Each structure stands twice: as C-alpha cells, then as structure tokens.
Amino acid sequence: MVYALDPSRPPVWRSPRALQFGVEAPDIVLEDPSIAEERMVAALAGGASRDTLRTIAAAGGAAPEAADALLARLSPVLAAGPRTGPAGLVVLDGAGPTAARILALLHDAGVDARAGLDDDDPALDGAEAAVLVAPYAVAPRRHQRWLRRDVPHLPVVFGDRAVHVGPFVTPGDGPCLRCGDLHRRDADPAWPAIAAQLHARPLPGESELACGAVSSVAAGAVLARRDGRPLPTGVAMRFDRRTLRWSEQRREAHPECGCLSPAAAPAPLVRARPGTATADGPWAGPADSRAATS
Ligand SMILES: [Zn+2]
Incomplete structure (x- = not known):
C-alpha cells in the first residue's frame, strides 16, 4: 500500500523547528522533526510504501520503527485510501x-x-x-x-x-x-x-x-x-x-x-x-x- 499526504493539507513550516500540516486549521504540528522525519515527509508528499519509509528512516539515522510511528501520527492528514468495494452507479x-x-x-x-x-x-x-x-x-x-x-x-x-x-x-x-x-x-x-x-x-x-x-x-x-x-x-x-x-x-x-x-x-x-x-x-x-x- 502506498501512503501519501492529503494535498489539501500541505506541510508548512511555521517556524524553523515546527512543521504544521494544513493551513486554516492545522491538524498536526511536528515539533523539531528529525532529519529522518523530514525526509519521510518529503517522500510522503509524492507517495511511499511503508517499506520505503522504513528504508528512508534507517538511512536518516532513525530506527525503522520510526516510519510506523510517523505514519500513525500523520494518519489524519493522509489521503484517503482506495474505496473498499466497488463504487456504484x-x-x-x-x-x-x-x-x-x-x-x-x-x-x-x-x-x-x-x-x-x-x-x-x-x-x-x-x-x-x-x-x-x-x-x-x-x-x-x-x-x-x-x-x-x-x-x-x-x-x-x-x-x-x-x-x-x-x-x-x-x-x-x-x-x-x-x-x-x-x-x-x-x-x-x-x-x-x-x-x-x-x-x-x-x-x-x-x-x-x-x-x-x-x-x-x-x-x-x-x-x-x-x-x-x-x-x-x-x-x-x-x-x-x-x-x-x-x-x-x-x-x-x-x-x-x-x-x-x-x-x-x-x-x-x-x-x-x-x-x-x-x-x-x-x-x-x-x-x-x-x-x-x-
Ligand atoms: Zn414518506
């Protein structure tokens, strides 16, 4: 499964150390994100799988589990996944x-x-x-x-x-x-x-x-x-x-x-x-x- 940020709630730096998601009513603010988290957020802007995020986390000096934690934290601002079941007429x-x-x-x-x-x-x-x-x-x-x-x-x-x-x-x-x-x-x-x-x-x-x-x-x-x-x-x-x-x-x-x-x-x-x-x-x-x- 590919995860991606909801484009209607973009990440915006509110200060050099705080990244918010959404503008009019920010859903989430990441305080002092790590290099690994910044890279994962950048990857999520275009869409990335959990395994890809784990690789990015490891390359950024974090534990692979950091990808799981970030996905859980950002779940409110992730784009909706594919619908379950066929969409009707x-x-x-x-x-x-x-x-x-x-x-x-x-x-x-x-x-x-x-x-x-x-x-x-x-x-x-x-x-x-x-x-x-x-x-x-x-x-x-x-x-x-x-x-x-x-x-x-x-x-x-x-x-x-x-x-x-x-x-x-x-x-x-x-x-x-x-x-x-x-x-x-x-x-x-x-x-x-x-x-x-x-x-x-x-x-x-x-x-x-x-x-x-x-x-x-x-x-x-x-x-x-x-x-x-x-x-x-x-x-x-x-x-x-x-x-x-x-x-x-x-x-x-x-x-x-x-x-x-x-x-x-x-x-x-x-x-x-x-x-x-x-x-x-x-x-x-x-x-x-x-x-x-x-
Ligand atoms: Zn009636």
Whole structure:
C-alpha cells in the first residue's frame, strides 16, 4: 500500500523547528522533526510504501520503527485510501443545464454517473444513488421509481423563489418526497391540484448562477454520502435566488405516508383511482398521469 499526504493539507513550516500540516486549521504540528522525519515527509508528499519509509528512516539515522510511528501520527492528514468495494452507479434523473452540470461534476470526481437511462434499464436496480432535477415538485412517478428499488435519491427542485437540494431520501430512514407533498397538502389543500400542473414545466430561474451554486451542492451531497458524511436525515438545503443565501430546512415524515413502516416498503405502486386525486395528493395516479402526458 502506498501512503501519501492529503494535498489539501500541505506541510508548512511555521517556524524553523515546527512543521504544521494544513493551513486554516492545522491538524498536526511536528515539533523539531528529525532529519529522518523530514525526509519521510518529503517522500510522503509524492507517495511511499511503508517499506520505503522504513528504508528512508534507517538511512536518516532513525530506527525503522520510526516510519510506523510517523505514519500513525500523520494518519489524519493522509489521503484517503482506495474505496473498499466497488463504487456504484449514480443516476441523473432529469435534463437541462443543472442536470448536465451535476453529471459533469460527478464525472470529474471519478463517479460512474449516467443520465438518460430508461426506467426498465437493469442498471437502475443496482444504482448507488439517484439525483432528481425537477421543477416546483417531483412528480410521484419519478420518486416512486427509486423508492421501489430502495435507491437513495436526492431531489433538486427549482421553485419560483428558491431551489431546494434534499433531503437525501434513504428509503426507510427519514421522510420521503411523498411526505413533503402531504405536508404541503395539509398547509394548502389546493397543493395536489397545483402540483399536478407543474411537474412537466421547464425549470424556473435556471440561471447560470443558480445552476452553478446548486450543482456544486448537489454533487457535493452525493460525494459526501459516498464518503460516509451524508447530509443529516430530513435536512434540505434552500438556495434563495433573490438573496443568494443558503439555509437549512428540516423535513419530517408524514403520519399518513407510512414510508417508515416496514409494511409499507417497498413503496406501493399506486394505481389511478378516479376521483381521489385530491384526497391522496399528487402521489395518486390521475393527477400525475395528466401532468406526464401534458
Ligand atoms: Zn414518506
């Protein structure tokens, strides 16, 4: 195995006898490092194996075990090793500049991210995560496809005043997107009828600035989740297009949804029940079907 320093936390001399790692919040300070330690640090900048470091330590007049001690000391500032297990597919569910930007950012980070996959593509079943880009509200048929497959999914929803990124829905853990629709219906009984008219519209306010800001946060959320640093459960990030400020919003599960109940997983395939669209909100078939074909 090759060890290397995390390039984002470079070694910097803070005095002739003290070497710090990192600048804004130094993680480690080596006081009065030996010649052997200095040489090992220089080797770690480019990457070195433990055996190589032991050889360098011995050549510098230190015991080979000094390499082990230094690696242990510097472990917080070593670059992350290769991931364990295969990295999964991330699916972009959506179109337009923001979806394309998120896709490009994920590719740049080395993620196998793809867009334009059909709903019956077998690759969807093994997806690690999905990102949904939508106007105003995510159509039920779109988030159901990920709930059914038990795939975590991140909504990026453009509204007329703000863009919401999240919450990152992990099926069975925290509120789903239907929960959000039910809460909005509670606040405004007309919401199901309104939402059904919005699912197929173009993204509002998809400016270069909003696209850039939102894409970075969305791609960052996917990467953070991969690295075991997910957004807190139920938390959405709101980007106000007027003030250009971000804020956090906490979403709660809705008691009518049942998405956290084992009996409710996987999410049911809700069929059209004529006359009940407003009762069940946009989760039910009729309203969504109208939007999808309009
Ligand atoms: Zn729910």
